[in-house]
Amino acid sequence: MTEVQIDVAALESMQSLLGEQFKDTLEFCCSEFERLGNEVIATLGNDKEASIRHAHSLKSNAAQFGATSLSEVARDIELSLNQDNLDQATSASAYLMAQVTGSQAKLNEWLATN
Template sequence: MTTITIDESALEGMESLLGDQFADTLSFCCSEFQRLGSEVHANLGSDNEAAARHAHSLKSNAAQFGAQSLSELAQSIEHALNEGNADIAQQNSASIDQQVSGSVEKLQAWFATR
């Protein structure tokens, strides 16, 4: 089972910063999580440099919006690729879809309570 961790203080900070634009930005960010996760999978093994860039973007975006466990997973994939450990990156990427979907679900549930 995959543990999904959300940092609500990061979400509250972004909500405060973005004001009226928060809902649209959160929605876009959730779409980006899905796109970037797919790009990591698509490039892993064939273009590890691109996969590492997508993992880096996913790590940063997830961290900004409080998707802590997704950010940590993306970071582990990025680091493994940057260190030439494609096998470790492949193993870590096995749960990326679950992390993305679980994080999106929890972020949307959090927003629904606002």
């Protein structure tokens, strides 16, 4: 999956929920996307439990802030690892950092105009 998809309704919901803290929280989440993505890549094939944990966290954080395509890639990695399918997880991970970078760009673009 190469197309980056953002769910604006999820973003607006979080903005309504967090109020003044939304901007700082979104910026923090964008940095967490990168950290967690790097952790998934670093642990993939070396530490299954850590890879699953990082992919799960990335999946959840991305979904909460509307980064749907990033969440889907992280979900695919998590599910594949839970099914002991390292090849499939590795294949999905090829898209992970492009999704992180693309999602960060689209979320920051949205933030700048809202």
